Amino acid sequence: MRDLHLPLNQTQRVRLEAALHELQTLAPAAASAAAVTVADTIPVNHEDNILKGHGTTDQDGEVVATLCGVVERVNKLVYVRTLRARYKPEVGDIIVGRVIEIAPKRWRLEINFSQDAVLMLSSMNLPDGIQRRRTAVDELNMRSIFEENDVVCAEVRGFQHDGSLHLQARSQKYGKLKRGQLLTVPPYLVKRRKQHFHHLEQYDVDLILGCNGFIWVGEHVVVNEITTFNEDQEKLSAEVETFTPMETRKHICRLANAARVLSALGFTLTIELIIQTAEASLSSNVKINDMLGAEFYVQTAETEAKRRADLLGRKKGGAR
Amino acid sequence: MSAAAAASGTYTPAAEAGGKRREKREELRRHLAEDADWPRADGRSIHDCRPAFMQTGPTTAASGSAYAEFGKTKVIVSVFGPRESKKAMLYSDTGRLNCSVSYTTFATGIRGQGLENKEYSGMLHKALEGAVMLHTFPKTTVDVFALVLESGGSDLPIIISCASLALADAGIMMYDLVTSVSVSCLGKNVIIDPTSDEEAWQDGGLMVSYMPTRREITQLTLTGEWSDGKITNAVELCMDACGKLCEILRERLKDTAVLESE
Amino acid sequence: MVGLSEGEKHFIRGGIAQDLRADGRTRLQFRAVTVETGIIPQANGSARVRMGATEVIASVKAELGKPTILHPGKGKVSIYVDCSPTAAPMFEGRGSEELSAELSVALQRCLLGGKSGAGAAIDLSSLIVIEGKACWDLYIDGLVVSSDGNLLDALAAAIKVALSDTGIPKVNVSLNAETDGEPEFDISDEDFLQFDTSSVPVIVTLTKVGKHYIVDATSEEESQMSSAVSVSVNRLGQICGMTKRGGAGLDPSVIFDMISVAKHVSQRFISLLDSEIAAAEAADAE
Missing domain, CATH: 2.40.50.100 (RNA polymerase II/Efflux pump adaptor protein, barrel-sandwich hybrid domain)
Incomplete structure (x- = not known):
């Protein structure tokens, strides 16, 4: 757990230490040996x-x-x-990256790895959806698909000879991410699961846990629309006046803050834990920006310690 | 004593020794702090600006240039561009504005004193960037170089006004001409367009860069302690003076246009 | 500074318009401020201020020097800010020169008052030892350790706290006839003069995004700003300095409105800082 800069008073410090101590004892013994x-x-x-x-x-x-x-x-x-490794990519990982450069026939993305990843133009669906050979006109129009500083969700296709990553974004669920926030957490806190895309219906929010430590929390986008690029442009200019509705925005902020608190505490980020923390904050009436304060931080540590103790107790009880 | 020295034919220093000069200045300052009607060292009243002399085209090598002389302050500004950006690798759909202000070593009373004003380059940039339409010259840079030949007070506002004139002369698209005026606060009185002596004893200063036709302030800096009412009055005084200065700039540009079309 | 995509920018602008920013704050709320004093033992006074991820350190050193000829009855103060490369790799070498110069000048403007010394935060005549011959030179240095927006406010707060922690040693002057009238200084290690920092102003930066102003912008929000006005207000509610940054022009009525909002917000900030200073002093006294 990185050193935290929260002003904790005496009681909070005591409670935090107790919770962390309990978590440590609950951790599997083999690891520490x-x-x-x-x-x-x-x-x-x-x-x-x-x-x-x-x-x-x-x-x-x-x-x-x-x-x-x-x-x-x-x-x-x-x-x-190593315990705090840099991101170690594997084929099939779902990652979220930011475009930093447009090069001939490819985009270069920054993904919190030692080298930038490459997304080839041929690994990306064309806006009109037709499968065809990429022509010179397509190359000139690359900027209309992804620009600099766009946030993109893609999948690792393989490694290049110099160790950098090759990405592909051929499915409908990959592609540009628009209305929302991007958070950066240490990559070792996101473990590989079956599902990295989470659509939270009760909040109408999309949550994408990239294996490289980039987490995207944003408005829900209906996946099956085949939007052409002209339509996209019009929609964007019309959207200028219509911002995200307030309710959705509140949920996005709560979930993002929950992820921030959990990553500061060093807990593995899973979707259930994030939802649980957000709901705990709602039920204890913590205001959204107070979620980043000392009280909620200590509270989350204690809840997690209790949850793990319960889990272990149930396991032992079940085994007997 | 001075008569004897004059008789010997050698060079006589000023009749009053340094101490007496300081005393006279102190007295003038006390008067100005109290009395709103007391004339200043050069005979102006507290709401008069110095007569402005501005001219375009002193530098032929530049795309546009301007020279300004306000009392003892003399400034020359050259504009080069739009030229290819050296950092052409970075794609950007807006142009870049690069400003640099330098003082000659003989600009101030003490040699090399003006070199301390390094922040003027950044402040010139801030004052101008609100007026220049950067999106009309993407991927290129416009360089604005200002040189202060003599520093007689109120340097930065004069640099800014002169730079606007030079940019207009160079044909760079702008939303409006930026003119700038500064005021000093001495005791109860607010003095416009201070000389360097007046600036040295000011209790506070306010500089406003204003676009008169669009009615927008592009830059504002304030030093010293001010009350709300004083700020409002001073800002309005500055905006009024900026408007008048802008008229002078426009006339200069029209004259140049007339000359060129002949 | 990492770039932002169109969608993210739109999200930030929407948040500010709806009064719910990305981390849940309202438009006029500050981030949590942490203050520590006395972190640099060799300096006469020092402080570290953290506002969210922005972290700055201020140190005050006093040395004996000669007063200038123009102001023989006053000491000298010089303020200088440096941005460390630990904050961002682009600050290495000369990359931070422009930003450091801008911050130094803005702080000097707000804290040193007019050229005649009126409205200064520190009473310069209290720094004099012997009129015309010896005075204290105060060197105030600011260091930006980590940058996440709102550097000016954090630096001004750090300087205020550092000054409250500063102790100027008492000097015993002895005029020794043998040393040809040059006085000898005996700097005591025991007695210290504390500064009265109740007149030191704080700086509040209001960043205008769209039609609204926000206080304490993070660097993402600052990238969206059309203009920013930093106003320095002291406890009595008087304006001690003001700087406008940013490319867009502002209507004068908007500027006057921002001044009154800044005055209102600054009173809250001043009381917050004062309570932190008192807490730090109490902790020191233990």
Whole structure:
């Protein structure tokens, strides 16, 4: 958990420490045992032919760690997994990125990774929906599809030879994200699940949890419209006067603040947790901007500690 | 003493020694702080501006240029552009305005004193960017270079007015001409268009850059302690003076146009 | 500063129009302010102020110097702001020069008053040691550690808190006949003069987006502004300085309206800061 700059008074500090302590004891015991720092020796059985993986090196016959993290063993492979890693992409990940440059036949996106990702023009559906070869005219009209600084949702298609990512946005649910907010959280807090697109009906809000740590909270967009680019332009200029309705905006703010508090606390972000936190704030009548204040922060930590304790208790009870 | 020195034929310094000059200035300042009708050092009343002399076209190499002389303040501004942006890689659908103000080393009484005013470049930019239609020259840059030949007080407002004239002379599209006037606050009185002596003892200052036809203020800076009513009066005084200065600029531009068409 | 897409900009503008900003605040609400004093032991006074993700540090150092010829009865104050590259990589080297100069000048304008010294936040004649020969030079330095909008307000608040924490050591002057009339200074380590900061003004920046003004804009909201007016108000409600930034022109009536809104908001901010200063002093005294 990163150091937080909230002014906590004495009681709040005590409560927060108690909650965090409880969470730590509830964490699976195995994880804490195998933590190593740089230059720690990793205990291995020298008779097996151990494969030295990522984050280890050989020093005087001993396997020594070069990263700080947790030792993982898979059959004969021993490697060190860092706790606060930079985003590690895999094929099929759903990510949210921002366009930083338009290059010949491709867009370059920033995705909170060491290199920028590339979205080829051929990996993107044309506005008129026809499947055809991309011509020079299409290349000149790239700006009408995505401009600089647009927020785009896409899927990882593969890796290029230099390690940067190749993206594709061929399905209807990928593409430009319009009315809403983009939040940045540490990428290791978003675990890979089956579903990353969440449409919350009760709030009429779309929530996209990008695996790279970019989270999009915005107005719901009906997916199956095939809008041509002209129609889009007209809609945008007509939208100038009609802002997001107040109710939806309140829900968007609440969900965004819930995500901010959870990421500051260092809890894994799942859709259920975010909804729960937002509802907890509604039920305890916390005003939206007070969600980022000290009281709600401590409250959330305590609720989470209780929830995990309950879960563990139920598991143990069920096992018996 | 001075008669003897004059008889010997050597160069005589000013008749009054430094201390006496300071005293006279102090007295003038006290009078101005109290009395609204006391004439200033150059004979103006507190609501008179200095006579403005402005002319276009002193620099032939530039797309547009202007020279302004207000009493002891002399400023020359050259405008180059629109030219290709060096940072042409960054796509932008608006043009860039690049302003730079520099003082000559002999501009002030003490050599090199004007070099402290580095922030004038940024302030000139802020005053002008509201008036220039940047979207009419995308991907290019317009450079505005101002040089202060002599600094006699109220420098920045004169630089701004002169720069507007130069931009108009260069044919850059603008919403309106920006003119600028500053006032100083001395005791109870508000003095318009101060000289550098008056600025040195001011209790507070206010500078307004105004577009008279559109009735918009592009920049406003205020120093010192002011009450609400005083601010309103001073701003209105400045806007009025800006309007009159704008008329002078327009006449100058019309003269130049007439000359060119002949 | 990261760019924003059209949709995001539209969302921010809509939020401001509907009085519910991206993080849930209303238009005239400040972010939570955290204040710490005495963080730099070698300085005479120091403070760190955090407003949301914006973090600035102010330090005050006093050194003995000579007063200028024009004002032999007054000390000297100089204010300088530096933007550290830790705030944004573009601040490295000369990248931050323009921003630092702009901030330094705006702060000087608000805190030092007119050239004759009237309306200054600090009474310069209290800094004099020997008239005409020796005075205290105050060097006030601001450092921007992390930037998320509203730097000017945070810096002015940090300077106010740092000045309240400043102690000028007492000087014992002895005129020694042997050293040819040059006085000797004995700077005591014990006694300190504290500043009275009740007359130090705060700066409130009102950012105009669309038809409405907001207070304490984040850097995303600042990217949407048409213009911003920073007004410096002291506890008595008098205006001590004003700067207008931004490309669009403003109608004069709008400016007068912004001044009155700023006066109203600043009273709240001043009382908030004063209570923080008192809390910090109480914590120090323990």
